Amino acid sequence: xxxxxxxxxxxxxxxxxxxxxxxxxxxxxxxxxxxxxxxxxxxxxxxxxxxxxxxxxxxxxxxxxxxxxxxxxxxxxxxxxxxxxxxxxxxxxxxxxxxxxxxxxxxxxxxxxxxxxxxxxxxxxxxxxxxxxxxxxxxxxxxxxxxxxxxxxxxxxxxxxxxxxxxxxxxxxxxxxxxxxxxxxxxxxxxxxxxxxxxxxxxxxxxxxxxxxxxxxxxxxxxxxxxxxxxxxxxxxxxxxxxxxxxxxxxxxxxxxxxxxxxxxxxxxxxxxxxxxxxxxxxxxxxxxxxxxxxxxxxxxxxxxxxxxxxxxxxxxxxxxxxxxxxxxxxxxxxxxxxxxxxxxxxxxxxxx
Amino acid sequence: xxxxxxxxxxxxxxxxxxxxxxxxxxxxxxxxxxxxxxxxxxxxxxxxxxxxxxxxxxxxxxxxxxxxxxxxxxxxxxxxxxxxxxxxxxxx
Numbered sequence: 001x002x003x004x005x006x007x008x009x010x011x012x013x014x015x016x017x018x019x020x021x022x023x024x025x026x027x028x029x030x031x032x033x034x035x036x037x038x039x040x041x042x043x044x045x046x047x048x049x050x051x052x053x054x055x056x057x058x059x060x061x062x063x064x065x066x067x068x069x070x071x072x073x074x075x076x077x078x079x080x081x082x083x084x085x086x087x088x089x090x091x092x093x094x095x096x097x098x099x100x101x102x103x104x105x106x107x108x109x110x111x112x113x114x115x116x117x118x119x120x121x122x123x124x125x126x127x128x129x130x131x132x133x134x135x136x137x138x139x140x141x142x143x144x145x146x147x148x149x150x151x152x153x154x155x156x157x158x159x160x161x162x163x164x165x166x167x168x169x170x171x172x173x174x175x176x177x178x179x180x181x182x183x184x185x186x187x188x189x190x191x192x193x194x195x196x197x198x199x200x201x202x203x204x205x206x207x208x209x210x211x212x213x214x215x216x217x218x219x220x221x222x223x224x225x226x227x228x229x230x231x232x233x234x235x236x237x238x239x240x241x242x243x244x245x246x247x248x249x250x251x252x253x254x255x256x257x258x259x260x261x262x263x264x265x266x267x268x269x270x271x272x273x274x275x276x277x278x279x280x281x282x283x284x285x286x287x288x289x290x291x292x293x294x295x296x297x298x299x300x301x302x303x304x305x306x307x308x309x310x311x312x313x314x315x316x317x318x319x320x321x322x323x324x325x326x327x328x329x330x331x332x333x334x335x336x337x338x339x340x341x342x343x344x345x346x347x348x349x350x351x352x353x
Numbered sequence: 354x355x356x357x358x359x360x361x362x363x364x365x366x367x368x369x370x371x372x373x374x375x376x377x378x379x380x381x382x383x384x385x386x387x388x389x390x391x392x393x394x395x396x397x398x399x400x401x402x403x404x405x406x407x408x409x410x411x412x413x414x415x416x417x418x419x420x421x422x423x424x425x426x427x428x429x430x431x432x433x434x435x436x437x438x439x440x441x442x443x444x445x
Contacts, residue, residue, distance in 0.1 A: 007358040018354055027359050038355045060423055064361045073359045104421025155359040289390070341388075343421050 006052075006069055008038065022077070029150055029175060033077035044072040047082040048089060048352075056089055057096035059157045060103050066092060066156045071148075074155055078148035083126045084141050086351045087204055088148050091116050094206045094347040095149075101345075105208035105338045106159045111167030112338030114149055115209035115246065116178040117322070119191035120202025122351050123180035130182035132326030134248070135212065135333075146178030171211045182324045185251060187258035191322055194264070195348050202351040205320065207246050208344035210336045213239070218330040223257040226332075227267060231274035233334045234312045234319075237285045240277055242292055243337035244313055244346055247271065248324040250332045268316035273304050275312040275319075282310050292341060320346065374438060377407040383436035384411065385428075387420035392444025399440055412436050 011021050018035035022028055034040070045052055045068065052069035059065075068089070075088055095102045095114060105112045118128055129139035137143060153159040161167070167174070181191055188194075192203040213236075217229040226249075234245055249257065257267055282288035288310070295314070296305045302315040313319060325331065338344050374380060382400050386392040393414070403409040412435050417424055420443075432439060 006362055007360070009356045009358060011354050011356055013354050018356065021356070035354065036357045036359060038357060041357050066361065069357075070359065070361060073357045077359055098422070101419065101422050104419070108421055151359065156361045158361075339421070341419075343419060 006073070011035075027077065027151075027155055029147065029154065031175070033151070034079055036073045036076045040076050041069075041072050044075055044080065044082045044085055045069065047085040057092045060098065062158065064157050066152060070156050071152060074151040075144075075148040078151050079140065079144040080148055081126075081140070084145050084148075086353050087116075087118055087122070087126070087141070087145050090204045090349040090351045091145070091149060091206055092152065094204060094349040097347050099345040100206060100208070100347045101343060102153070102157075102208075103159075105344045106153055106157075106165055108338065108343070109166050109168040110210060110338045110343075111170040111174070112208040112210045112344070113171055113173035113177045115173065115207045115335060116146060116149065117181055117191065117205040117207070117246070117320075118178070118202065118351070119181040119195075119205065119322075120183075120197070120351070121200060122202035122353060124183065128180035130180035130324050131184070134179050134182075134325045135177075142178050142180065143176050146173075146176030149178070150174060150176065171209075173209055173212065177209060179248075179324055181322050182251070186323045187254065188264045188322070191320070191348070197350055202353075203348050204351055205346060205348040207244070207320070207335070207346040208338040209246065210239075210338045213334045213336070215332045215334055216330060217253070217332075220330075221256060223260050223262045223267070223270070226253045226256050227270045228274060230332060230334060231271050234271065234275035234336070235277055237277065237281070237287065239334075239336045240275070240282075240287070240310065240312050241336070241340050242296060242312075242314055242342055243339055243344075244318045245271075245275075245320070245337065246335040246346075247319060247321045248333050248335075249321060250325045250329055251323060251327050252330050253332045254323045264321055265316070267321050268319045269304065271319050271321070272302075272311055272313060272316040273306075276306065276309040279308055279310065314342075377403065377409065380407070380409050380437040381412045381435065382409050383413040383415065383432045383439045385415050385417065385424060385432065385439055385441040387417045387441070387443065389420050389444040392420075392442070395444040396440050396442060399442075403440075
């Protein structure tokens with residue numbers, strides 16, 4: 001059965017009153033939104049050649065559907081420009097895959113937020129930031145694409161705080177959590193290349209991020225010292241699980257690691273081997289679970305999972321590593337995945353332009 | 354000014370509830386646990402009450418590999434063929 005035609009609300013020609021009207025309808029994330037005027041939505045829809053009623057994602061439990069049209073309405077409200085729509089659509093297509101489990105990661109007490117990492121030339125084309133103040137405010141596409149994802153979760157999929165979104169504490173990324181991978185000076189293949197997309201094809205990676213952990217190291221001068229401090233952050237008792245990880249290396253840290261000839265794969269191996277806790281230690285804090293240990297150490301498990309220890313993740317490629325941030329400062333970050341286990345697996349999709 | 358609604362406009366879906374059991378006596382129970390820390394223990398305790406009070410029998414225990422994702426359809430089909438009702442719930 002086809003979806004119903006989008007509903008139109010008639011409001012007075014008064015922009016401030018229209019902003020208040022959006023508040024009254026419960027359509028906002030707490031911040032003012034751009035009223036989704038019909039002509040502005042239609043201008044956004046022109047950025048995608050498909051029919052507005054094309055379904056790009058479905059809620060697995062309620063059956064609520066996200067159409068291209070609804071994506072554009074929420075994108076306008078978030079402050080997006082038409083050229084941002086392909087990134088938003090690709091992100092939602094990736095989130096729609098069952099393994100990402102966006103219902104679970106949004107509804108859970110865990111309080112994660114979908115982190116979007118945009119890789120490739122399209123990030124520069126639309127003016128995204130992969131540089132200084134990477135996760136901070138000030139860049140329109142970073143801020144508004146991430147915000148549009150949140151508004152879609154709220155308005156289209158009805159993941160409402162306190163009702164269907166039961167985050168115990170949430171996290172600031174639930175307003176917006178979107179960055180570009182820094183291409184300038186990046187010594188490693190970009191994520192879109194490592195993911196196997198063709199020349200000139202950009203991608204967006206989505207990850208249910210459970211927070212943000214700054215990794216400060218201004219004294220280390222070797223890959224082992226820098227990655228050792230990252231591994232320690234990954235294995236802290238509060239964070240360690242079998243879940244996946246995202247590590248964004250500051251350029252200063254990246255130059256130490258890649259300058260010593262280390263590849264992304266070597267860094268992943270090092271982090272997987274070192275981000276671990278002993279079984280005794282896990283028992284002391286009450287977090288040890290035999291069946292999780294068995295999963296990591298059982299038949300066919302990765303050889304680097306050392307007996308008597310619980311590592312973060314199941315294998316080195318559970319750790320996404322790339323570069324981002326400004327030139328100055330020994331500040332990298334680790335972002336843990338949501339869930340105590342493997343509740344959400346990161347996904348990526350090509351950006352169709 | 355005309356504003357589009359940002360909400361989903363879903364087609365009307367037909368959803369029906371399973372009919373209530375006429376009598377619990379002698380019925381067969383399935384347990385679907387979600388892998389949380391105490392789920393199996395809690396659900397088994399609940400099932401034991403049905404066994405004690407209504408003469409039910411516990412026929413199947415199934416485990417979801419992911420607590421927060423819907424149970425796979427084939428798991429539900431298999432359960433439905435062998436039990437009269439299912440006990441499930443969180444067990445943190």
